[in-house]
Amino acid sequence: MLSTDMIDMFNIRANVRTLSKWRRLKHRPQRRHIQRICDHWIDLWHRNSLVSVPPVVLCRLWALYDP
Numbered sequence: 001m002l003s004t005d006m007i008d009m010f011n012i013r014a015n016v017r018t019l020s021k022w023r024r025l026k027h028r029p030q031r032r033h034i035q036r037i038c039d040h041w042i043d044l045w046h047r048n049s050l051v052s053v054p055p056v057v058l059c060r061l062w063a064l065y066d067p
Helices: 004-018 025-047 055-065
Strands: none
Touching: 004 025, 004 055, 025 055
16 A cells, blocks of 8 residues: 555656656756655655655645646
8 A cells, every 4th residue: 555645756756757847948957856855755665665755845845846
């Protein structure tokens, strides 16, 4: 079973990788920052599937993703 915070993490990571908005040059720094955050938490989850993303981290990630 996957928690909703990790589902959000996977979805955001997939979106910044595939959606055309995130391929634009002006979004590159923000995209990289979002990818690093997501990769960090996905890696932690991969090591321990009981990991939960703190709400403050998820809120900041959503703010970066959808300003």
